[in-house]
Amino acid sequence: MDVKIQVQDLSVRFSGVSALKNVTMEIEANKILSVIGPANSGKTTFLKTLNRLNDLVAGVSVSGTVFLDGKDLYKDCDPVLLRRKVGIIFALPLPLPASVFENVVYGLRRQGIRDKKTLATAVEKALRDAYLWDEMKDRLGELALKLSGGQQQRLCIARTLAVNPEVILFDEPCSALDPLSTAKIEEAMLKLKERYTLVLVTNNTKQAARVGDRTAFFLMGELVEMDVTSRIFTAPLDKRTDDYISGKFG
Amino acid sequence: MMFTPRVTQKIAFGVLLAASLVVLLPVGVVVFVILKNGLGAISWEFLTEMPRSGMREGGILPAIVGTFCLVTGALLFALPLGLFAAIYLSEYAGDNRLNRVIRLAIVNLAGVPSVVFGLFGLALFVNFFRFGASILSGSLTLGVMILPVIITSSREALESVPKSFREVSLSLGATRLQTIKHAVLPHALPGILTGTILGVGRAAGETAPILFTVAAFYLPKLPTSLFDQAMALPYHLYVLSTQVPNVEAKIRYGTALVLLAIVLLMNLTAIAIRSYFRSRKKW
Numbered sequence: 001m002d003v004k005i006q007v008q009d010l011s012v013r014f015s016g017v018s019a020l021k022n023v024t025m026e027i028e029a030n031k032i033l034s035v036i037g038p039a040n041s042g043k044t045t046f047l048k049t050l051n052r053l054n055d056l057v058a059g060v061s062v063s064g065t066v067f068l069d070g071k072d073l074y075k076d077c078d079p080v081l082l083r084r085k086v087g088i089i090f091a092l093p094l095p096l097p098a099s100v101f102e103n104v105v106y107g108l109r110r111q112g113i114r115d116k117k118t119l120a121t122a123v124e125k126a127l128r129d130a131y132l133w134d135e136m137k138d139r140l141g142e143l144a145l146k147l148s149g150g151q152q153q154r155l156c157i158a159r160t161l162a163v164n165p166e167v168i169l170f171d172e173p174c175s176a177l178d179p180l181s182t183a184k185i186e187e188a189m190l191k192l193k194e195r196y197t198l199v200l201v202t203n204n205t206k207q208a209a210r211v212g213d214r215t216a217f218f219l220m221g222e223l224v225e226m227d228v229t230s231r232i233f234t235a236p237l238d239k240r241t242d243d244y245i246s247g248k249f250g
Numbered sequence: 251m252m253f254t255p256r257v258t259q260k261i262a263f264g265v266l267l268a269a270s271l272v273v274l275l276p277v278g279v280v281v282f283v284i285l286k287n288g289l290g291a292i293s294w295e296f297l298t299e300m301p302r303s304g305m306r307e308g309g310i311l312p313a314i315v316g317t318f319c320l321v322t323g324a325l326l327f328a329l330p331l332g333l334f335a336a337i338y339l340s341e342y343a344g345d346n347r348l349n350r351v352i353r354l355a356i357v358n359l360a361g362v363p364s365v366v367f368g369l370f371g372l373a374l375f376v377n378f379f380r381f382g383a384s385i386l387s388g389s390l391t392l393g394v395m396i397l398p399v400i401i402t403s404s405r406e407a408l409e410s411v412p413k414s415f416r417e418v419s420l421s422l423g424a425t426r427l428q429t430i431k432h433a434v435l436p437h438a439l440p441g442i443l444t445g446t447i448l449g450v451g452r453a454a455g456e457t458a459p460i461l462f463t464v465a466a467f468y469l470p471k472l473p474t475s476l477f478d479q480a481m482a483l484p485y486h487l488y489v490l491s492t493q494v495p496n497v498e499a500k501i502r503y504g505t506a507l508v509l510l511a512i513v514l515l516m517n518l519t520a521i522a523i524r525s526y527f528r529s530r531k532k533w
Contacts, residue, residue: 051421053417053420053421056413056416056417056420058344058345080420080423080424080425081423083420083421083422083423084422084423087421087422088421090414090417090418090421092414094414094415094418096415096418096419096433097436097437106419106422106424106432107422107423107424110419110422110423110424110425110428110432111423156418159422160421160422163422163423
């Protein structure tokens with residue numbers, strides 16, 4: 001198996017309060033890892049350590065190591081360059097108040113790319129990969145805030161794809177979307193894993209089961225267990241996992 | 251005697267409404283009196299000519315120009331400085347001792363009486379830096395005076411931009427500076443502009459800070475350089491009202507009207523800018 005990210009003994013505290021405790025795992029390249037668990041189980045904290053977005057929170061302290069392709073994220077990486085490699089999709093689609101086109105090229109422009117042809121090509125490619133091109137090709141100049149919720153979320157995916165990352169993190173990407181939009185995003189994810197490594201945090205265990213190759217179950221900041229998705233959902237080793245996925249709590 | 255809750259409610263409503271109306275009263279009376287007495291003085295000549303016969307006749311052009319120069323100068327000095335300070339305080343500085351000291355300094359600066367700013371300007375800009383009584387000294391003094399307004403309003407505007415915009419921008423590989431420039435400042439701009447224009451309104455109307463640093467008693471010519479003295483509307487008004495005998499009332503009220511109109515116009519601009527930007531943003 002081809003390991004993309006290696007997490008060793010990762011703990012995170014916010015102003016002394018423990019949010020993640022001694023997590024160790026390996027994330028496979030070109031696969032989707034589903035991360036499930038009840039609220040406050042450290043899923044999102046875990047996700048945000050992978051592209052160092054937790055750095056923004058005052059009072060955060062991270063111990064342990066995270067390797068991306070063998071490089072220590074917290075020692076040998078510039079966070080700005082890291083975030084170009086590890087993109088993230090947030091729960092609420094948040095297009096910037098600009099046109100569809102400008103939203104997609106935001107990351108590229110910040111890298112200093114000005115060439116119109118390069119930008120236009122990137123926009124088309126990113127929108128196609130996010131299953132949005134057909135709907136958007138005549139509306140590139142429109143204000144992104146006018147799109148529907150599902151379109152906005154796919155626009156956010158396109159915006160992340162345009163930066164050309166290697167890993168894409170999804171933080172409950174469908175929690176604000178209707179079933180049809182959810183289906184489109186899941187379809188996009190299954191296609192994207194051919195070229196990217198995906199980590200999906202979700203509150204929806206069915207979604208985790210539908211798209212995840214492997215599934216990790218978090219509880220109160222601890223990684224309870226992680227295995228091939230079908231195994232987790234049919235024969236979990238830990239009773240707490242069983243209780244959660246069968247809906248006894250959560 | 252006891253009132254029923256319904257009656258109590260009505261009484262409370264009446265008291266609150268009355269309190270709000272009382273606020274209107276002084277504003278209304280001031281504007282009414284100035285309009286009534288000053289409107290007659292306003293003419294093309296009044297706005298575009300030099301004062302004559304010891305300021306008892308002619309126009310107030312040098313005072314209008316002087317005020318305009320002072321306000322522009324104050325703005326050129328205070329806006330960049332205040333904005334940069336606000337950005338540092340809200341985006342970079344954590345909750346450390348330096349930050350707390352700066353905040354305390356800003357609060358104190360806002361509470362300093364304007365005449366103290368005047369003396370400060372006299373000591374620092376006029377005497378120590380040897381700028382003399384000049385537009386430069388006056389602008390800098392006014393600029394220092396409006397700094398806290400600009401810093402405070404800019405900081406509030408920056409801090410009211412949701413954290414998620416910063417996260418999105420950073421997650422797309424932007425640096426912190428790029429994030430501030432492209433994802434935060436555009437949203438904070440209306441608030442910053444509003445605060446700035448309110449500060450400018452205050453700078454235009456203050457007398458004490460310019461008293462020792464720039465204002466000329468009677469100077470019937472337009473300033474030609476930064477080191478010239480200049481007339482200014484608030485000081486001119488003070489002079490007309492207390493220092494020059496036998497000035498026609500309508501000239502005094504006319505001067506007050508022009509000053510009031512300038513300040514009001516600036517506040518209206520602030521409101522217009524704010525509502526224009528508000529109608530465009532949404533999150």
